[in-house]
Structure formats: C-alpha cells, structure tokens
Amino acid sequence: MKQLKPRDKITQKMTRDGAVEINETQQTAERISSREADSDFSQPDTATAERVMEHLDAAHTRKASKKAVKKAQEAAVLRTSTSRLQFTDEERETPKLQPYIKKSEKAADKLDAAKAALPKQKKLVKERTFEETTGKAKTRLRFEEQEKPIPGGKAHSNPLSHPAQEAGIFVHNKIHSVEKDNSGVEGAHKSEELAERGARYGTRKLKQGYRSHKLKPYREAAKAEQAAFKANVNFQYHKALQENPQLTSNPFSRFMQKQKIKRQYAKTVKKSGSATAKAAAGASQTAAKKAAAFAGRHPAGVIIAIAALLLFIMVSVGLSSCGAMFSGSMNSVLGTSYTSEDSDLVATEQSYAAMENELQQEIDNIESTHSGYDEYRYDLDTIGHNPHELASYLTALLQSYTPQSAQAELKRLFGLQYTLTLTEEIEIRTTTDEEGNEEEYEYRILNVKLTNKPIASLAEELLNPQQFEMFKVYLQTQGNKPLIFGGGSPDGSPSEDLSGVEFVNGTRPGNPELMELAKQQVGNVGGYPYWSWYGFNSRVEWCACFVSWCYNQAGKSEPRFAGCEWQGVPWFQSRGQWGARGYENIAPGDAIFFDWDLDGVADHVGLVLGRDGSRVYTVEGNSGDACKIKSYDLNYQCIKGYGLMNW
Structure with a gap:
C-alpha cells in the first residue's frame, strides 16, 4: 500500500534582507527577494553569498533574460525625456549654435x-x-507608479436624480395649475423657479471650474512638449545650415529644408524615443548634404524644377480659389434673391399700386361723396411705397408668392399702412345782416386726415426676428433685381456735353424754365432731395421722384408718381397724352420712358431737353445713381414712349 506524504507547510516572511520563504516542515529558509542584499562588512557570510549567486543564476534563463532586457529598455525610454537632445562638445563650442542649444535645453527642462x-x-x-x-513559473505582484490618464468620460450620475426630477416637475405642474388664482402663490413660485435655475447654473459652473483645474497640468505638459519640439527642430535646422552654407543663398531652399527636418523629426519622435530621434536628425542632415551636393552639380535643373513647382502651386491655388469664389458667389446671390417669378413680382406690385390709386380717387372725391360742408381741411401724407420694401416683406413672410396667394396679406398690410380719418367739426359763427342784426349759424367743417406708415416700420412689427433679418437682406440687395420695378439706369458713363448741339423746335410749346432747373441738378448723387421730398424714409430708385419733383417746382401738382410702369405711364395714357417711340413733335419738359430689357415694362424715366435732327437729349435722375445729361437716337429701341405735357 502506497504511503501518502503530507505537503510541506511553506510561509513567506519579510526580513531586513528581503522576502524569505520558510519551510516549517523541514525547518529550512530560503531568500526569494530579487533585491540585492545589503553588504555585511562585519564578517563574511560565504554560505549566504553562494545561495544568492545560485538564485541569480537560476533566474537568468534565456526567456527571462530576453523579457528583462525588453522591460529594461522600456523603462529606460520612459525615464528619458523624448524631447531632450544630446549635444556633442563640438556642437556646444559652436558660437552660432549655442543660442539654439540653450533654448532646446531650457524647453526640455520645462x-x-x-x-x-x-x-x-x-x-x-x-x-x-x-x-x-x-x-516552474512564479508570479509576483508589485506596485508601479504611473501617470494618471486625462480625466474624461461620462460623469457618474446619482440613480435618485431622475425620480427627483420627475417629482419636481410634478410639483411645479400642480402649482402652475392653481397659481393663476393667487398672485402671491404665483410670485413665490416664480421666485422659487428663479432660485432653482440660479442654483443649477452655479453648480454647473463649479463643476466646469473643477474640471478645468484638474486638466491644467495636462494642458501645461502639452504646451511644454510643443515648445520643446519647436526648439529641437530649430536647432536641427540651424545645424543643417551651419554644415551646408550653400543653402542660405536660396530662401525657397531654406523653407523646404526646414519643413523637411520638421517632418522627419516629428516622425522619429512619434516612432521612438530620444535616442532614435538623434539618429534621425543625423539622417536628415545627411539627406540635406546630398540635396545640397545635387543642387551644386545641377543648379539649372534645380531652378527649373522650383519654377515648375511654383507654377503648379499657383495654378492649383488659383483654380481652387476661383471655384470657391464662384460657389460662394452663387450661394450668396441665390440666398439674397427674390424667389418669386418676375411676372408675379410685377403683378403683385401693380395690385398694391391699384389699391393706392383707389385710395387717391376716394380722397379726390371726398367733396362730392361727403357734400354739404362749408369747408374741407386736408392733412394728408403722401400715398406711395417702396416697391422693394413690399417685395422684400412678402418674400420674407411667404417665400414664393403669386398675386392670388398674397392677396389677403396685401389687404392686411394696406389697412395697416394707410389710415384715412374723416372728422366732422361744427363751429358756431355769427353773421350781420344789412340791418345790423347778428345771427348765429353752424359752420360745418370736414377734417380729412391720411397717415402713411412705411412698410419697413411695419415689417419690424409683423415679422419674427428671423424673417425680419431676411427682410433687411432682401431690401439691401433689392433681391438682386434692382430694375424689375423700373426706376433707374445702369449707365455709369459721365454726363454729356451740349456744346455745338442745335435743337429743333416743334409745334408744341415746352417749358424751357423747367429744363434750366433740371440742368442745375446735374451732378447730384444719391437723389436724397427728390425721394425724401416724395415722402420716402430711405433711398429708392428715384428717377420718377426726380421727374415729379421737377414738375412740382414748375407749379404742377400732377403728374406725381414714384413708379414708371404702374403709375407714370398710365397717368399719361389715360389722359391721351402719350407718344410712341419715333414721335417727332416732342417738346422740352416732356417725360421720356425707357424699357431696357424690352419686356414691355417701363424701367426708367427722364425729362426731354430737346432734339436735333437725329437724337433726343434728356436730363435723367438715377442714371448710375446720379443726375446726368444723356442723348439717344430717335429710333433707339429701348425708348418705350413719351409722356406729353400740356403747359
């Protein structure tokens, strides 16, 4: 029968000389610590030394040696700063390199x-x-000091926070449902909510400040590492220049050399530690020497290559810039343009102008529709609007629209813009008859007041903030269609000289005094006196305002129009005072209308100064945003016709 032997009882004990393994069964002890034992100078202990040597020999197996070497190398890399260069005595004695060595060492210290x-x-x-x-293999545990990783990740949340939030919301909702009945409860609840928001804001800021404080060492380390990298690259660059003086003559070569050293050094630092970085720096210098030698042997080839590279870079940058500029310009134009069709824009403007004409007719007929008054007193604002303000408002509000889809909004806007008020007033007056008797009688007065609130001021009240911003953009760019409603000439050429021009007088009488006044306006830029006189608060296409202003200065209250196609042309045509293109019996002071894009809609208006045998001479406002004297062939196809004035 096989006799079983009990296992030896083995314990480990920490002594002054290190860890010791004790076999209590056999009453033996063996030192197992890898730490070198302290030397005993009192008396030699040969037995202990022999045991230690045997233990060391046993531990250094081939596999263990390889692993120890690998771990030693890793530890050496960790202990050595990867950004500290090792300089030779020759480098330190070079005066030109000493400042860069000093900067590199200072950056490495930091x-x-x-x-x-x-x-x-x-x-x-x-x-x-x-x-x-x-x-047999043995596994030992030990503590190793390591850098803490950068704090991050999702913060731990309290499992009770969500139920607490739900309970808080429930309580607040209950208070909301009854606080309307008691102003005191409502005020206290508002104060409580404000305090809660303040507490949450303060807690959030404290957490942010605490996290920023914890991350400060990592930010400082990253900043110092970047500065050390820059200082080392700067040293390597100047060392390469010191060893290759021919590189200093060409700025482009210096720039390319520095970039090459920078890339090589960064790649080496990333791949390994400072030992291999030094070797890579030497490789960079060797490559620089080879490049310098090649440049010395083939200077013409290097120059041609550099010129070809520069040309390629310029062409590539130019093409990319043009493409980005074209794309950006297209996006800018599309984002600031009216989105509706041109025909819908013009038709909607005409509908609004028709409503204004009806209002003007209503005021003109006040004395007939409200007869029986002894006196009519008028306090009237100007009837008129900026067409681009209306189009910008409707585009910002409705995006794309037609006269039918915008009809309801037109009526609402018209009712807000114009307010016509009729107020009856009765005065008791006395009269004396032939016999000297005084009699009292009622003197009836009708006060007619019209107020006009500009569309721009209404837009700020009717549109939300985002729509109002779009309204301002559309109004500033005029939807990239400045001439769609008429009222302007894109001609940027200077005013013409009338020297040597002999006018041909027709049979119709003109108004030379009016034209002298108009010629005195030549040179005005911006048209402020004319559109502000008409009643506009900001600049509009002011050619029609200029013509109306001139007629008013000549004593004519009509025609008075701010739009060419929907106001000026109908006024003359409805009174039989219209002459088509080619009409020869024109006179000074007649209005001349132009259709620049030949779509049948008048875009611009001026005053006829006179004509000779083949050309008509004009004075125009808003011709390139200025008052100018211009001339055209009598059969010029862009002349829509003439408004004939009766003086």
Missing part, C-alpha cells in the same frame, strides 16, 4: 518639470519569472 507635475497613481502589476532548476 517639459520635464511639466511631466513631473502630472498626477501620478500606483498601479498593481504582475511579474512572472521561471526557475531553471525546477522549470
């Missing part, structure tokens, strides 16, 4: 200090060794 200031943590790691005699 980096070491920043890394030393990083938070550390002790981490338990396992170490596995093999005994050659027994072939």
